[in-house]
Amino acid sequence: MKKTYNIEVDCANCANKMEEATKKTEGIKTATVNFMTQKMIVEFEDGADAKVVMKQVLKNCKKVESDCEIEL
Amino acid sequence: MSKKQKKMLIRIIIGAVLMVVLYIGYRFFGEETEGDGFKLHEPFWFLLYLIPYFIVGYDILIKAFKGIINGQVFDENFLMAIATVGAIAVAFIQKNGDYTEAVAVMLFYQTGELFQSYAVRKSRKNIGALMDIRPDYANIEAEGGLEQVDPSEVSIGTIIVVQPGEKVPIDGIVREGQSSLNTVALTGESAPRDVAAGDEIISGSINLNGVLKVETTKEFGESTVSKILELVENASSRKSKSEEFISKFAKYYTPAVCFSALALAIIPPLVQWIIPGMEPQWFTWIYRALTFLVISCPCALVISIPLSFFAGIGGAGHEGILIKGSNFLEALSKTKVVVFDKTGTLTKGVFEVSGVHHNELENEEILEYAALAECASSHPISKSLQAAHGKEIDRNRVSDIDEISGEGIRARVDGKDVAAGNAKLMKRLGIEHIECHHVGTVIHMAIDGEYAGHILISDVEKEGSKEALKALKENGVNKTVMLTGDIEKVASDMASRLGVDEVVSDLLPGDKVAKVEEYLSGCGKNEKLAFVGDGINDAPVLTRADIGIAMGAMGSDAAIEAADVVLMDDDPRKIVKAIKISRKCLGIVYQNIVLALVIKFACLILGALGIANMWLAIFADVGVMVIAVLNAIRALRVKNL
Numbered sequence: 001m002k003k004t005y006n007i008e009v010d011c012a013n014c015a016n017k018m019e020e021a022t023k024k025t026e027g028i029k030t031a032t033v034n035f036m037t038q039k040m041i042v043e044f045e046d047g048a049d050a051k052v053v054m055k056q057v058l059k060n061c062k063k064v065e066s067d068c069e070i071e072l
Numbered sequence: 073m074s075k076k077q078k079k080m081l082i083r084i085i086i087g088a089v090l091m092v093v094l095y096i097g098y099r100f101f102g103e104e105t106e107g108d109g110f111k112l113h114e115p116f117w118f119l120l121y122l123i124p125y126f127i128v129g130y131d132i133l134i135k136a137f138k139g140i141i142n143g144q145v146f147d148e149n150f151l152m153a154i155a156t157v158g159a160i161a162v163a164f165i166q167k168n169g170d171y172t173e174a175v176a177v178m179l180f181y182q183t184g185e186l187f188q189s190y191a192v193r194k195s196r197k198n199i200g201a202l203m204d205i206r207p208d209y210a211n212i213e214a215e216g217g218l219e220q221v222d223p224s225e226v227s228i229g230t231i232i233v234v235q236p237g238e239k240v241p242i243d244g245i246v247r248e249g250q251s252s253l254n255t256v257a258l259t260g261e262s263a264p265r266d267v268a269a270g271d272e273i274i275s276g277s278i279n280l281n282g283v284l285k286v287e288t289t290k291e292f293g294e295s296t297v298s299k300i301l302e303l304v305e306n307a308s309s310r311k312s313k314s315e316e317f318i319s320k321f322a323k324y325y326t327p328a329v330c331f332s333a334l335a336l337a338i339i340p341p342l343v344q345w346i347i348p349g350m351e352p353q354w355f356t357w358i359y360r361a362l363t364f365l366v367i368s369c370p371c372a373l374v375i376s377i378p379l380s381f382f383a384g385i386g387g388a389g390h391e392g393i394l395i396k397g398s399n400f401l402e403a404l405s406k407t408k409v410v411v412f413d414k415t416g417t418l419t420k421g422v423f424e425v426s427g428v429h430h431n432e433l434e435n436e437e438i439l440e441y442a443a444l445a446e447c448a449s450s451h452p453i454s455k456s457l458q459a460a461h462g463k464e465i466d467r468n469r470v471s472d473i474d475e476i477s478g479e480g481i482r483a484r485v486d487g488k489d490v491a492a493g494n495a496k497l498m499k500r501l502g503i504e505h506i507e508c509h510h511v512g513t514v515i516h517m518a519i520d521g522e523y524a525g526h527i528l529i530s531d532v533e534k535e536g537s538k539e540a541l542k543a544l545k546e547n548g549v550n551k552t553v554m555l556t557g558d559i560e561k562v563a564s565d566m567a568s569r570l571g572v573d574e575v576v577s578d579l580l581p582g583d584k585v586a587k588v589e590e591y592l593s594g595c596g597k598n599e600k601l602a603f604v605g606d607g608i609n610d611a612p613v614l615t616r617a618d619i620g621i622a623m624g625a626m627g628s629d630a631a632i633e634a635a636d637v638v639l640m641d642d643d644p645r646k647i648v649k650a651i652k653i654s655r656k657c658l659g660i661v662y663q664n665i666v667l668a669l670v671i672k673f674a675c676l677i678l679g680a681l682g683i684a685n686m687w688l689a690i691f692a693d694v695g696v697m698v699i700a701v702l703n704a705i706r707a708l709r710v711k712n713l
Contacts, residue, residue, distance in 0.1 A: 009369065010185075010189055011148075011185065011188065011189075011193075011374075011375070011377060012287040012371070012375040012379075013147075013148065013322055013370060013371060013374040014323065015373075016319040016323075016374065017144075017147070019319075032279065032310075034190075034378075035405055036192070036196060036378055036379065036381075036382035037196070037382075038196075063142040063143075064139075064142065064144050064147075066134075066135055066138045066139075067135070068321065
């Protein structure tokens with residue numbers, strides 16, 4: 001399952017860090033953060049609950065970049 | 073500017089003014105001023121300087137602190153915090169009142185960040201404007217006039233009204249009215265297109281003069297404009313190798329510089345301490361280490377690379393070339409082999425019947441049989457037969473249609489067994505046929521097992537094909553290949569007229585993948601193969617090639633899905649343009665990588681030697697970023713390539 005989320009992040013390196021953090025979150029198969037379009041494309045693992053996983057993703061992203069936002 | 077940016081700007085200005093005031097104040101009332109006048113002593117200066125420092129940099133300090141708590145030590149906030157706090161501490165201990173430097177570093181750093189976010193925001197907007205084809209509403213006729221509704225609520229078959237100056241919101245067929253359409257946002261073609269009742273029109277084009285009544289043939293979500301927007305918005309989600317390199321580099325660069333800084337602060341003074349007769353210069357080396365930290369921010373690189381790609385893709389989009397990701401833009405710049413599918417790409421794919429030979433029946437009669445037999449086929453050849461026949465086709469006269477891939481068609485027409493196809497079909501049916509000595513595609517006709525003559529059809533080369541092929545060679549493409557299902561004679565005749573290097577003829581649709589794979593295996597590691605097709609029947613090949621280019625894809629969903637690069641119109645010269653754009657963009661990417669790396673390393677060395685101070689370091693850092701960002705935006709300008 002693939003989903004796209006709007007995000008808010010200020011610097012390109014922070015976007016890279018968010019991508020790393022998202023990829024490491026459980027339930028995420030793969031993720032790309034597009035700094036220029038301010039979008040995050042997430043592919044979930046089978047059977048993962050997108051809502052629960054995304055909450056954790058946001059939490060992990062906040063850890064690496066406290067200023068970021070994901071529109072859930 | 074956004075609210076956040078405005079706030080930052082105000083903070084920078086206040087911080088800068090306070091810093092200058094303090095700097096001048098220190099000249100008059102500082103510890104080292106001569107005379108017996110009024111003097112301010114430490115820690116007053118220290119405390120006073122903290123005011124602009126906190127105004128400008130408080131968020132950096134907070135972020136650095138949060139980063140440490142979350143185990144994210146090596147980020148740029150941490151670096152800036154350490155460097156500036158360190159500089160303030162050194163100045164405080166040495167009592168030289170040189171706090172300006174720390175405040176200035178923070179000030180410049182924030183200015184750089186502000187500029188970066190401003191530039192990114194601006195170019196995002198610019199590129200957004202280039203692709204401003206999203207229709208906001210559709211007009212539906214209602215009692216007492218028109219009603220504006222959300223395009224996504226309009227169902228198929230609804231009549232919508234498009235007034236002059238409005239965007240066509242949904243794909244459809246014109247039912248009433250005539251007008252000219254501006255399709256420049258879709259195709260890059262600036263000449264307006266005339267439409268009248270019966271013509272298909274594509275969403276995203278702009279109605280210039282007349283009022284049109286359009287019957288929708290698709291839902292909004294399936295319309296061209298939605299497909300394009302989806303494609304553009306998801307572009308650059310696939311990252312190029314350069315981008316991956318940079319994110320990897322940034323990951324190692326920062327910690328590496330941090331440890332070097334630590335080593336720089338400790339090792340040289342320790343050595344000085346060990347060697348007898350030398351005084352360890354702790355502060356000098358700590359200061360140099362702090363300078364190191366200022367240079368260690370990888371921002372210029374990290375921002376400029378995706379920005380360049382984004383601008384390149386945006387610029388291409390404006391020219392009617394949609395590129396699905398920066399990885400494809402990168403691959404496109406390395407194109408060495410271009411394989412063309414003949415029909416619809418190099419040739420118009422509009423076949424015209426140019427003769428009927430060796431027939432006993434009337435020409436019209438032969439054509440009628442052929443048209444009837446082929447009535448169910450969507451192949452360009454059958455379309456041209458139907459066009460030559462020129463009359464309504466009564467499908468009830470045809471039955472038992474059997475399409476034999478790569479050979480032709482057998483069908484029962486008016487109770488007669490009609491076979492229409494190439495020489496292979498005739499041979500298989502055991503029918504003696506007469507070879508045609510003209511160049512073109514030959515349809516042999518057999519009726520009830522008797523040879524009935526053949527129809528000659530020839531394809532017309534597309535305007536610009538020859539030019540495009542020549543330009544490709546001039547732009548670093550080593551080989552051009554044409555694949556076709558035509559017989560050898562027709563194929564090589566067309567190939568020599570167009571100037572293609574190699575031609576492979578007599579191919580069945582399924583053979584094309586194998587042929588492209590053959591060429592792929594002949595390519596070196598850094599040589600990419602592009603396949604150009606018209607999106608009909610060649611989706612597998614488009615997927616298989618390094619870069620699949622679909623042309624004339626307006627309205628063809630399958631092609632838009634399968635291809636990596638979509639040309640909105642069917643001008644082969646656009647392929648050359650796409651390659652040129654990719655080259656320019658990649659050129660800028662490399663320039664930025666080299667520029668940033670060279671300046672950073674030069675500053676690191678100068679900093680370690682004590683030649684560069686913190687001022688120079690921050691100027692280098694912010695300066696490189698500004699130059700890199702401005703250079704990246706250059707990728708947007710591709711009109712005159």
